Amino acid sequence: MTAVKFYQVGSRAVGNRLLDPAHRTRQADPQRRNALNSGHRACQGCGEALAARYVLDTAVDATGGRLVTVNATGCLEVFSTPYPESSWQIPWLHSLFANAASVASGVVAALRATGRPDVRVLAQGGDGGTVDIGFACLSGMFERNDDVLYVCYDNGGYMNTGVQRSGATPPAARTATTEAVGTEPGNPFGVGKDAARIAMAHDIPYVATATVAELHDLEAKVRTAMSIRGARYLHVLVPCPLGWGTGTAETVKLARLAQLSALFPVYEARHGTVSSVLPIREQVPVEEYLRPQKRFAHLFAGDGRPDVIAKLQEIADRNVARYGLLSEEH
């Protein structure tokens, strides 16, 4: 992680050309692996495709090319492998929706049993495949401390099947199964699960969250994760223009607003204890994050729903307190 911080542009995501070559992102290196090659069928502005590129090329680099991947069913699998084409330049296995973590456990065991413990394993899935249908397998992989980095690309819903609610859908968000109708429009409050905190509760060696707005931070976390043996979990917020109702050029901006509003806290944890946070210099009101998204449009129509926005602000403020996001140390 570079020490350079360009606060005048509101973030540390400065252009690579301003940095020392050693501190530039892996993506700036023409020798990058292009693990997820161009030509795939992701939507324009897809946050997941962006995150996957950064995560995988960094992981390939960190392992000296000794990496295999397991993928849950979902957008990433669908858009990358329309037979007979494949965007994957690395060994890649897709089995089912719910089982990526278990499949990865089996791959790790086989690599050990066949004398290839140097080959590392990265499993990946969307939030539905991770926090909902795949959660038992994920928890099993965690509790066995299997040597897998599991990456969840969280876009807050089942976007591949037409934008339905998942256990990672934020409160008040409209989805096809939580329509913006009735007195409590959108996804109810008080439901859903925080997968990163549950991962921490397994006492695994490394848990981190990240967004596609802070790509140096994302790469650094992948490198850290690959320097550790055992079960590791990386939860990446990846805006979805289709599901969120946002402009295709706004993906990175929205990811940044999610972090700066503190609705999505970005941190690292070692063995169940938070060890570092990505600080917020100046907290942005949640309204700035919510307003550009059509999934929250019902909060701003007519007289608006300041009461609901206030409840979302409370969640953000709780995150600030819980993780010390405004800590002066940073």
Add this chain to the structure above:
Amino acid sequence: MREQLEGSRAVAETIGRCRVQVVPAYPITPQTHIVEAVGAMAKDGTLPGCEFITVESEFAAMSAAIGAAAAGARTYTATASQGLLYMAEALFNASGLGMPIVMTVANRAIGAPINIWNDHSDAMSQRDCGWIQLYAESNQAAADLHVVAFRLAEALNVPAMVCMDGFLLTHAFEPIEVPDAALVDRFLPHRRPQQQLDPDDPVTIGAMVGPEAFAEVRYLAHSQLRRAEEVHAGLAAEWTSLTGRDVAALAPYRLEGADTVVVALGSVTGTLQDVLDERADGTGLLNLRLYRPFPNAAVREALAGARRVIVVERAFAPGAGGVVSADVQCALAGTDVEVSTVVAGLGGRPVTTAALHGMLDAAAAGYLPRFDFLDLDRPLVERELAHLRGGAS
């Protein structure tokens, strides 16, 4: 060397001699003794390098097996009953991806009502999941079939189930010759995967296939599974030449010139042999060891000379009839052979020689229904049916 061993123990020791490399395990009665023993062997160093993974469900067990097989390891697990159903999605995936996993199914009923005892409802419910299905009639056959199953699965990249009757075989002690380690090594070389997850030769496994090619992919999988019959025949002959023991697809007994032939799978064929010996009345037996792929032509050839075939099944298709008998009827299409289905031994009900004699007596007298349940408490079900009809009106 023959030893007095529990069936599960014999299978576990055989699995060890097959040099398995990854064993994801989840407990379910009556399969547990097998994975307990394999786990102990992996832990005490008997199976050097073997990875024994205690997973959180059967779905995870089959999923981990898929990952392990994709990464090139010889992979084994065992299950039964509800566990097999909990794996169902992954079973189809394993065969679709061409993963040569071998699994013991310690056959057990499926609920509700919950029942831990033997029948074939579990494996029969998964007969179309694209796996090879072998059924053992004895613990000796169970042990032998596992060795053959690994070689068969790995030769074709098709997964294989070895089905053995829960409790009746898994928990039964009988004299067994566990296949000799050197002999197993000779018959079953180390796995050499045609394709595996390998950073030096990256492949995409599990791509999405649309309408333009899906039928072709499925047709090729069907053809590959059909080939298993021929490949199994060659391997069975080789195994017999090494051991003197029969593991062929079909095991005929008193079949030549038989007027009535009973078709059955699994341990009930032992009881049937006793019954046929007692009768010596021209009734024959055809034991199906290979059920998937279904050996159509061989079954037709074996049964075409009979006047009457009685399929004794430890499972049935509710609302339809027999399961195995539907395949037998297809094999006999165009012949005059009369096929009856007798559902026997559900949920661990003992299939007694007396009941089988009664069935054959009824057949000889011409009043065996085309579809019947053996040893059913008829007054009880009639009373209950009358009650239900009354309640519904």
